[in-house]
Amino acid sequence: MTYSIVQALLVGLWAAFCFAGQVWGTYTNRALFISFGIGLILGDLQTAVIFGATAELAFMGFGVGPGGSTPPNPLGPGVVGTIMAISIKNLTPNAALSLSYPFAILIPFVITFIFSVNSNNITWARKAIEEGKYRRFHFLANTTLIGFILFAFVFGFVATLSTNALQTFVEIIPKWLINGLSVAGGLLPAVGFALIISTMVKKEYIPALILGYICTAYLKIPVIGLAFAGAVLAFNNYYNAKKPSDHNDSGDGGNDGNSNEEGGIEDGI
Amino acid sequence: MASSREPVLNKKDYVNSILRSYVLQNGQNYGTMQGTGVLNSIFPQLRKIYKDDEKEFKRVAISNLEFYNTNPQPYPFVSSIMLAMYDSGQNEDDTRAIKFALMGPLAGIGDALSQFGLAPLFSSIFASLALQGMTWAPIPFILCLFGITFGVRILMGYLGWKVGTSIIDTLSDRMAAIATLASTIGLTVIAGLSVSFVKINLAWQYTQVIKGKQQVVSVQTILDKIMPFMLPILLTYFVYWLITKKKWTIYKIVLLLFVAGVLLSVLGVLK
Incomplete structure (x- = not known):
């Protein structure tokens, strides 16, 4: 399937807008949102959003990297994965996620490059102010944004026009590898979940983890219900934590993620 | 001031x-x-x-x-x-x-x-x-x-x-x-x-005679009866352990999961 230049331009603009959200802090650079626009532009919203949701969950924890590293970026799967999922028939969302993962890993290099090239801009900015060249200052203060926008535009544009190449590429991959990548795509969300849990979890949150497990595995509560169940626990904690005695218990929670399973077993029997 | x-x-x-x-x-x-x-x-x-x-x-x-x-x-x-x-x-x-x-x-x-x-x-x-x-x-x-x-x-x-x-x-x-x-x-x-979103399914199955009839039993079904979603939890915890205790980078973990996914699929362990 091939797409028109206009569609490629629109995808480029959409990708640029979404990626800029990473700088602005507006949450547009999330796989779910990126895929939505691309689905509209390329005319298959359903497939796009299903893929986007799959990638969104896999990338949920990737807002920030631990220790200042730049984590894989949802723009890669959001753009390339969505295009693959739409244009290649019989490609499962998981397989599309696996196949587009290399792009998620490519993008942090681009970001690192932009941040590095730009790292001296304060010196130039200082000079611009001293000389009263305020227009130049405003340009300097927006260089990262400009870099992000230009890159994402080209990325989206090229990806849309290369669907034939992407398709040929996917077709020459043998069946066993596609199956394997599909299995791997099912495993990948574990990284996102583990990452987010590792940044959030403290001992006092373990009941929340167990509660979430019970609600899904045994009670099969839909996700909004899950949020309500969490709210019950949260407010219960909040009002009972007012007692001054037991509030200083905030360990790292490192060696007790285990209780997740234990709690499940207790409840299962 | x-x-x-x-x-x-x-x-x-x-x-x-x-x-x-x-x-x-x-x-x-x-x-x-x-x-x-x-x-x-x-x-x-x-x-x-x-x-x-x-x-x-x-x-x-x-x-x-x-x-x-x-x-x-x-x-x-x-x-x-x-x-x-x-x-x-x-x-x-x-x-x-x-x-x-x-x-x-x-x-x-x-x-x-x-x-x-x-x-x-x-x-x-x-x-x-x-x-x-x-x-x-x-x-x-x-x-x-x-x-x-x-x-x-x-x-x-x-x-x-x-x-x-x-x-x-x-x-x-x-x-x-x-x-x-x-x-x-x-x-x-x-x-x-x-x-529920981490997907691991064992492909293993064996035939067993139950009440005089040959029946195919999949190991996954047995696991689910013991504890639903046991493997996804174990995997998530394993990755959590790699991140917090082993200080693995995300890239290393992703690579590991890729290799493991493809390999275990080829070997017929996971489907």
Whole structure:
């Protein structure tokens, strides 16, 4: 399937807008949102959003990297994965996620490059102010944004026009590898979940983890219900934590993620 | 802290600087992070404050071109306080001290709330609604995230303008409580979703004679009876362990899962 230049331009603009959200802090650079626009532009919203949701969950924890590293970026799967999922028939969302993962890993290099090239801009900015060249200052203060926008535009544009190449590429991959990548795509969300849990979890949150497990595995509560169940626990904690005695218990929670399973077993029997 | 000048900024200027908080990271870099962004976010306001004295403007502007790194959502609190202090002619060293005193706590609170609280919460809710066939789920998803963080920015900017510096302790207490609430809800949802969205299915099966009949029994079914979603939990915990205890990088883990997925699929262990 091939797409028109206009569609490629629109995808480029959409990708640029979404990626800029990473700088602005507006949450547009999330796989779910990126895929939505691309689905509209390329005319298959359903497939796009299903893929986007799959990638969104896999990338949920990737807002920030631990220790200042730049984590894989949802723009890669959001753009390339969505295009693959739409244009290649019989490609499962998981397989599309696996196949587009290399792009998620490519993008942090681009970001690192932009941040590095730009790292001296304060010196130039200082000079611009001293000389009263305020227009130049405003340009300097927006260089990262400009870099992000230009890159994402080209990325989206090229990806849309290369669907034939992407398709040929996917077709020459043998069946066993596609199956394997599909299995791997099912495993990948574990990284996102583990990452987010590792940044959030403290001992006092373990009941929340167990509660979430019970609600899904045994009670099969839909996700909004899950949020309500969490709210019950949260407010219960909040009002009972007012007692001054037991509030200083905030360990790292490192060696007790285990209780997740234990709690499940207790409840299962 | 004696005031030595008549304030010139009005409500509109503060609202403008709150909206300008979105440019904070437009010049993000590895050298001084949001250094240029801080000045950019208060630039028109500073010009207004020092409109009769270009030299003074340049001096204050350049003094703000230094390292800064915080979370952009509660940042308007900082910019409003700074503007209020500059505008009333208070000690510039004090202004700078407060700017840097707020940097760390606001980054922590902001990250807890926006990146670890709100984003995963709405992300998991709306992604799973989308998977259930709600194709327009991305719209409420972005509206919730953008709307709430926009509200946070307005509120923080207002508080920064109104209360100055004295209330930051009680404020951060309250923000911490809100962040804890959000985290508890978020983790409940995340735990619930992680078990059902991480997909591992054993392909193993064997035939057994049950009540005189040959029956195919899959190992996965047995596992599910012992404890549903046992393998996804084990895998998630394993990755968690790799991250926290083994300090593996994400790239290494992703590579491992790729190799394991393909290999175990080829060997007929997983399907």
